[in-house]
Amino acid sequence: MSLSDLVLSIADNKQMLGLRYAEWATRAPSLEADIAAAAMGLDDLGHSRVLYGCLEPLGADPRGAERESDPASLRALAYFDEPWTEWAQFVAANAVLDTAFTVMIEACVNGSVDVLQHRLRKMLMEERYHFLHGRSWLKSGIRAEPLNRAWSEAIEWFGPPDGEVATLHKEAKLSLGPREMRARLEEQLETKAPDSHVDWKSWDPIRRRSRPGAIDEHTFGMLRGLEEKKFAPPKEA
Amino acid sequence: MTSYKRVSGDAVEYEVFARKTRGEPLHQVGSVVAPDDDLAMAYARATYDEERWCEMAIVRKDHVIELWQPGETG
Numbered sequence: 001m002s003l004s005d006l007v008l009s010i011a012d013n014k015q016m017l018g019l020r021y022a023e024w025a026t027r028a029p030s031l032e033a034d035i036a037a038a039a040m041g042l043d044d045l046g047h048s049r050v051l052y053g054c055l056e057p058l059g060a061d062p063r064g065a066e067r068e069s070d071p072a073s074l075r076a077l078a079y080f081d082e083p084w085t086e087w088a089q090f091v092a093a094n095a096v097l098d099t100a101f102t103v104m105i106e107a108c109v110n111g112s113v114d115v116l117q118h119r120l121r122k123m124l125m126e127e128r129y130h131f132l133h134g135r136s137w138l139k140s141g142i143r144a145e146p147l148n149r150a151w152s153e154a155i156e157w158f159g160p161p162d163g164e165v166a167t168l169h170k171e172a173k174l175s176l177g178p179r180e181m182r183a184r185l186e187e188q189l190e191t192k193a194p195d196s197h198v199d200w201k202s203w204d205p206i207r208r209r210s211r212p213g214a215i216d217e218h219t220f221g222m223l224r225g226l227e228e229k230k231f232a233p234p235k236e237a
Numbered sequence: 238m239t240s241y242k243r244v245s246g247d248a249v250e251y252e253v254f255a256r257k258t259r260g261e262p263l264h265q266v267g268s269v270v271a272p273d274d275d276l277a278m279a280y281a282r283a284t285y286d287e288e289r290w291c292e293m294a295i296v297r298k299d300h301v302i303e304l305w306q307p308g309e310t311g
Contacts, residue, residue, distance in 0.1 A: 030248075030270065032269050032270060032271060032276075032280040032283075032284065033280075035280070035283045035284045036279055036280055036283040036284075038283075039282075039283035039284075039286065040283070129278065129279045129282045129283070130279075132275040132276065132278055132279045133275075133276060133279035133280075135275060136271075136272070136273055136275040136276035136279070137276070139273075140272070
């Protein structure tokens with residue numbers, strides 16, 4: 001795994017986070033929360049575009065042709081595989097996963113790679129508002145299950161203590177390693193991560209997750225532009 | 238200031254102010270309803286970010302002290 005692989009993972013996750021946020025733009029608990037969901041969705045979709053744009057200057061673009069046909073080739077976390085059915089899932093993603101992605105972006109901005117230092121900095125400014133939103137809703141209390149799942153997927157996503165993220169940290173390309181990222185996330189959210197065990201042997205270092213599966217068919221079709229064909233008028237014989 | 242009341246539960250109303258250039262005064266651009274300052278900041282930015290601004294501020298509506306209007310007896 002290279003730095004490009006990691007940037008593609010951030011990009012794919014931000015893309016899916018943005019789409020899942022946007023799905024709640026008319027379903028959140030208040031008009032203000034609807035608007036915030038839409039705005040944060042646009043932010044994260046924009047961030048994913050910037051991150052995809054960093055792949056070429058980084059050298060090797062890891063995106064292959066399989067991304068057109070195989071939803072499991074996308075590198076998003078299992079948390080985004082299906083649309084969220086309850087607000088608690090939104091809040092857990094907003095507070096924990098969005099902040100985890102920001103911690104990784106901070107590590108890129110404060111690392112030694114020029115293109116990431118400059119292009120990703122503005123994201124940190126926008127993410128301050130996502131963090132306020134997630135933390136405030138989290139304080140209001142949500143069910144433990146989505147929260148624990150978000151924490152466990154965030155820690156998995158940072159990677160094993162001796163994995164590639166740790167190597168990139170040693171090479172100074174990232175300013176934080178997995179251990180420091182977890183500590184930073186806990187510090188930001190003013191809480192310890194729930195106890196969980198990650199079986200790193202079954203962990204996929206490219207998709208940065210253990211769970212099998214892939215994003216739902218509708219979302220995958222939409223990402224490839226295929227869903228719009230359903231609305232096209234039938235061709236005349 | 239907005240005169241209607243749309244607050245329920247623990248949420249309170251915040252007035253939102255912004256200025257587009259450093260030279261111009263803060264203008265009231267609207268309001269948001271939120272249960273705390275953090276969420277009010279996030280909502281204000283999300284709701285009123287369509288126009289470019291160089292400064293945005295929020296104030297809890299119940300912290301605004303209104304003076305008597307000219308001629309008003311109090």
